[in-house]
Amino acid sequence: MKHVELPSGSVATGEPLIELSGIVKTYGGEVPVEVLHGISLSIYPGEFVAIMGASGSGKSTLMNILGCLDKPTRGTYRFAGRDVSELGRDELARLRRDEFGFVFQSYNLIANATALENVEVPAIYAGLDLATRESRATHLLGALGLAARTGHRPSQLSGGQQQRVSIARALMNGGRIILADEPTGALDSKSGAEVMALLQSLAERGHTVILITHDREVAKHARRVIEIHDGNITSDTGPDLAAANAPVLPASEPGHSSLAADMAEAGKMAIRALRTNLFRTILTLLGIMIGVASVVAMLAVGQGAQREVLARIGSMGSNLLVVRPGAPNERVQAGSSVLTLIPEDGDAVAELPNVSAAVPERSGQVTLRIGNRDYQTQATATTVDMPETRNWPVERGVFFSRADQDGRATVAVIGQTAAKNLYGEADPVGSFLLINNVPFQIIGLMGPKGASQFGGDQDDVVFVPVTTGSMRLFGDPSVRSLTIAVTDTTRMDETQAAVTGVLKERHGKEDFQIRNMAALVETISSTQRTLSVLLASIAAISLLVGGIGIMNIMLMSVTERTREIGIRMATGAATRNILQQFMTEAVVVAAFGGTLGVVLGFASGAAIAMAGLPLQFTVLPVVVAFACAVMTGIVFGFMPALKAARLDPVTALASD
Known part of the structure; x- marks a missing residue:
């Protein structure tokens, strides 16, 4: 059992929940800058700690390392006795999902989601089913006085209400550790006081609360105050004895979602995201629609022409041998005596x-x-x-x-x-x-x-x-x-x-020549198939253009939603979750465009048929065209999705 000497001379028993030893953080570039200089720190379960410092002191960098959003350049970070440096990207995401809850100064809510949907985000990545998520999120919002605001989007909420939503989100998976970065910085005094009262209440219920602030008055609400200056800890009132010896708040138990449930949630989020930029989405749909419609209509024309020719030959009989006078390769003119x-x-x-x-x-x-x-x-x-x-x-x-x-x-x-x-x-x-x-x-x-x-x-x-x-x-x-x-x-x-x-x-x-009608049918069929392939290839160019459009819209979406990606990563989204989300968006665009394209293809075919051209719609070309549209979404959506999945959480959160 580890013992920590308190300033009062008393001893706290129990293992620290968080233990930093010689943490150094250096940001690269032409001139590397060392922001943290060998930070050593232990935080025990149930403590209410304020890390106080002026702007540029390194306190936010320290919080990012504590919350596993960033990694130290050197030093050791142990969480519940385990060296965090041994954890991979997805294991860190699970740790953030199951242990941490973040409360940011700028709230960091997803703009196109309601308060209820924002609170549900961590539980989605924890695998909780829809009913459980909604029940828990509704309860949390109700407990924080937002029962009447569950369907409101962030733009429809005041600053204090948005911060309460972020606190509810932090508690969604249990939030054993609450990391609050300047939680009152953007609030008026009344709202700030309410938020601090909520954080104190959480600490009293056994949550480990780590408060990052520059305001000494705010820091006074904590039971332990650590001051940081120029990347060094200059003072520490020491671990809170009562909290260090209090019962440990249990970690949350993750749910177990199925692949179908994950895909359904990804589809729901994808539709919501695409609806936000509806005009741009429609323009992208046009490329896929035109491509699929062209494939469907062109192949119908090709098959119709083939059917017409074969029908005419078939009217003579495809089981026929036709013998004509004249030696092979010799054409006998009408009226000839030969x-x-x-x-x-x-x-x-x-x-x-x-x-x-x-x-x-x-x-x-x-x-x-x-x-x-x-x-x-x-x-x-x-x-x-x-x-x-x-x-x-x-x-x-x-x-x-x-x-x-x-x-x-x-x-x-x-x-x-x-x-x-x-x-x-x-x-x-x-x-x-x-x-x-x-x-x-x-x-x-x-x-x-x-x-x-x-x-x-x-x-x-x-x-x-x-x-x-x-x-x-x-x-x-x-x-x-x-x-x-x-x-x-x-x-x-x-x-x-x-x-x-x-x-x-x-x-x-x-002195005769024989024409095999079956061979003629095969020759004409082969020619018509070649023509159909040519027509389909020309039409497929439209699909290619549509695919490039999907890639463009997804790259723009990743750029515009970088902060959202950071929020999702902070709340527990693993690499596959982000990849799945953006891939689903690409496939939804392609599938919806493909569906409209099939309808447009049939409508175009009807117009062509009215012009008197032979036409034949069959199931296979329609299915192939639709499948190609979906495949186009997968192929052209993969790179943007991979780019999103590989973003660094800290960099993404810092994006405007």
Whole structure:
């Protein structure tokens, strides 16, 4: 048991709560300045100590070291027997949180928080749940005469009321040690007297109160007065015997908060902070909004274009092989006499495995006539398998039969565009017309097909049996294409090779070329995907700009709220708490901007769709765009948050 000789000759028993030995503090720079010169001091639990000195004497520096806000250059500081120099940054934060309560001359309240929220701050970092925090903070404010002011912000409180709020905050986690730095310096005499009465009351209840003051009248309220001058202790009335032997006030018991609770609190504080600078926050949101909206809309345009092209190709059938006359890499012009395919080639190919149908076709311009009305369109001579092969059903009437085909019947099935131009709204089925002066009966009306992938109108057509067309319309048995439907598309290449073999055997040479529609679909899909990536990359630049905006706003926020950061550190915020707070603010901005951006993207898409452009919204791009916005907040918010978390508490508190 350690014994301390008192000036009266009596002896105080018990271990000192705070013990300084040879404390030296030097501030660096071009010319280092030593502010404290070997301070040695012991303070016992329950003492009411006044450290008195003129401005520049080193008393505030000593208080910062006592409160673990600053570290000595040399010397030993033991708290409850433990060497404080062995504690890391977060362990010091826990010590401030659980043991110390600070009362500052300038109050150091968070400007955008209410009195109740200011008092709750230490308990948040102690892990107390919301109900317990609110109950304790309300009780403390009520005990200090501020029950009617719990919802007021600091700007709505008088100086004396603000100092009472800071005292309530100091007591929130128990405040075994109250460090009061010039607590009456900014108050009128009446408010100052009330604050001193509160501090005396706390000392009587067992709190260790350390008062920093330049005023001798204020110092007289303490039971022990230590005078400091030019960094040296010049006098000390000695430990208070009664306090040194009094029962020790127990340390506060920290709570245990969950990660979800921590995140919820960080989110709440983030929203409050962002609301304070609403206009600047909105400007930052615009960058993220435009970026996300651009990504959503651009990808929708890209996917819409891809769907449109694939739909047009799919209308022909993506399981098709199309054979055309002419050697590979040789283009056969319309009207060319190089026509090497005949209907019988289709019959031979139809016998191959994995081939469900082989449709020979020949097309050419014809004139349709009804009475004295003429109309130029395209006639296609084909087979009965065409509707199934090209996925093109008949809307009304029937398609010609195999008997029609074998008997060279003069029957026709007309497309929607040709029918509308000739018949208007009347039903063409059953009527007769002339095709190149050859009479035909219309037995069916094809369903609507739309434009082809090459831009033509597929509905501007009339279909006739291939045998009839060859003999009655074109006068030539050859065909211009052979469309082959494949059963199993996974064997397209194998089937294409078999078709090539059969036709080479029949023709004696390779005087044809085959187009694989599945390969064409894949090529176009790949091109469209590349285009979508390009569009998304261009849109992502907006997200980058938004990310830079987030970094700017967070850096400005850190600069403007440096004192607030110091306050939070003084009340127990660890590095992760500060990091989490500012990261949460960045993510909240990004997430809110991302949400608005998704809405704006859909609205932009609706406007684009009204302009007639193809559009397709899918879940994945929207989710990816939103996730990228949040990730942008994380990436660009990290450096400012890290800067805030690494601030020195003393430097932060001294910031204007």
